[in-house]
Amino acid sequence: MIPVFNGASYLKEALDSIIAQEYTPQEVIVVDDGSTDESLSIAKQYSLAHCISQENRGVAIARNTGVQVSQTELIAFLDQDDFWEPDKLYLQFSYLQEYLSVGYVV
Template sequence: MEYLPLVSVIIAVKNGEHRLADAIESVLSQTYEDYEIIVVDGKSTDNTEKFAKSYERVRYIWQAGQGLADAWNLGIEAAKGEFIAFLDHDDVWTPNKLSLQVDYLINNPTIQYAIAKFRFILEPECPIPLGFKKDLLDKDIVGPIPGTLIVRKSLLNSIGKFNTDLVIASDVDWFARAKDENIPMAVIPEVFLYKRVHTQNLSSNAEINNQELLQILKQSVNRQRRAKIKKDAIQQ
């Protein structure tokens, strides 16, 4: 019998009643069937809880803390799967996302995580948010972002989860830490994610985003510097 590891799909949401169903349906439409869906609700005041609980395959978690990183970490702690995947409540996957990524990791056991391409889609009748480059709407983009990621849970346990001190860029920080530690990864050159662009996108807060990106860059440079010093000391 073919080995099919369980994938835990984590969807963090807050007041997402208008878009959550599309995200969940895109998971339910996966050609890979051995998965669980964990919806982490950040204290929604709309009908998000009702919508989430209406799906039999959804495990619903109320988030006592706050922030996206905390929601992802809650989902990871609750996850039963060997592999972890993430989907924003306002985005959707292609049906082959999990099957191709799981197959790749099974056949390449040294690879600890894989990402893929994604495409932005502008919400109907929504103006392009300030700071968003319009030409990105016409491109397939290689995405080191949670929505394209599939990762072995063992890696999240070893290098750490998401930094809850960061409001927006905790995912950028995680990918930077993985890169600095030379974790084996792969890019699957296919579009697996359609990422909605609208005025409520968290990343549209440019000031906070830029501050956090600068902080992450400094931390990454320091990690690389320490790693080089340690390597040079071993070689002497």
């Protein structure tokens, strides 16, 4: 789940890092928090991205919006100006399957 506010200069790299994952995510939610740049247009170029647009209310509200619409049991957050190493989701998912009592993995 990626909350975005005027992140056009970084968003492509963030989304590309999701596509490059060894473990394919079940869904990718991009919540555009009232951007005035091309962020939403960039996100819509990715067929795997479920794009939501809302007025600017801050990153916490954008994350909560994404959580509310998510259809999966597990959610991984990615900031608009960050990217994941290709094995990030695989390592986290594997750990969670091995240690079922764990509720959170960093």
